[in-house]
Amino acid sequence: MSTDAIVILRDDHKEIRRLFREFESAGDNAHATKDALATKIIEALTVHTYIENETMYPEVRRLLPDLEDDVLESYEEHHVADVLCMELAALDSTAERFDAKMTVLMENVTHHMEEEESDWFPKVRAGLGRKQLAEIGERMLEQKKTAPRSPAQPSALKKAIDAVTA
Numbered sequence: 771m772s773t774d775a776i777v778i779l780r781d782d783h784k785e786i787r788r789l790f791r792e793f794e795s796a797g798d799n800a801h802a803t804k805d806a807l808a809t810k811i812i813e814a815l816t817v818h819t820y821i822e823n824e825t826m827y828p829e830v831r832r833l834l835p836d837l838e839d840d841v842l843e844s845y846e847e848h849h850v851a852d853v854l855c856m857e858l859a860a861l862d863s864t865a866e867r868f869d870a871k872m873t874v875l876m877e878n879v880t881h882h883m884e885e886e887e888s889d890w891f892p893k894v895r896a897g898l899g900r901k902q903l904a905e906i907g908e909r910m911l912e913q914k915k916t917a918p919r920s921p922a923q924p925s926a927l928k929k930a931i932d933a934v935t936a
């Protein structure tokens with residue numbers, strides 16, 4: 771299994787897209803399925819944004835200062851997704867605003883992942899060596915084991931609060 775940081779993050783994106791497609795193909799009234807998928811989507815996003823926020827973004831910012839603006843924009847996009855995930859985690863799929871909130875979450879995240887893949891990852895790959903990317907990737911794989919799984923967990927919540935009060 772590759773420990774290349776970009777390969778790891780791309781694999782996460784692929785899994786997130788797969789979950790989005792499953793959600794979109796669930797029937798409007800398939801509430802149990804939609805609730806279960808929402809839990810999985812929130813979990814996948816919480817873990818993914820956590821390892822990017824904690825490791826990938828700060829490391830790239832430190833090693834490639836020219837990419838600072840991209841990193842700052844990404845933190846804001848993650849923040850919007852965090853807020854939606856937190857709200858969705860408290861909603862049942864029968865709630866009036868559930869589908870709309872999920873749609874906005876999926877649209878935002880899809881846009882963000884496309885930007886990372888088409889623009890940001892190539893710049894990072896051009897700027898960092900294979901060894902550096904492997905080392906960052908190893909740390910992210912390790913971090914995945916203890917990363918928060920839902921936005922209600924203190925470490926994820928603290929991030930959201932820090933972002934609001936910063």
Ligand SMILES: [Fe+2]
Nearest residue numbers: 822844882886
């Ligand atoms: Fe991201």
Ligand SMILES: [Fe+2]
Nearest residue numbers: 779822883886
């Ligand atoms: Fe990402």
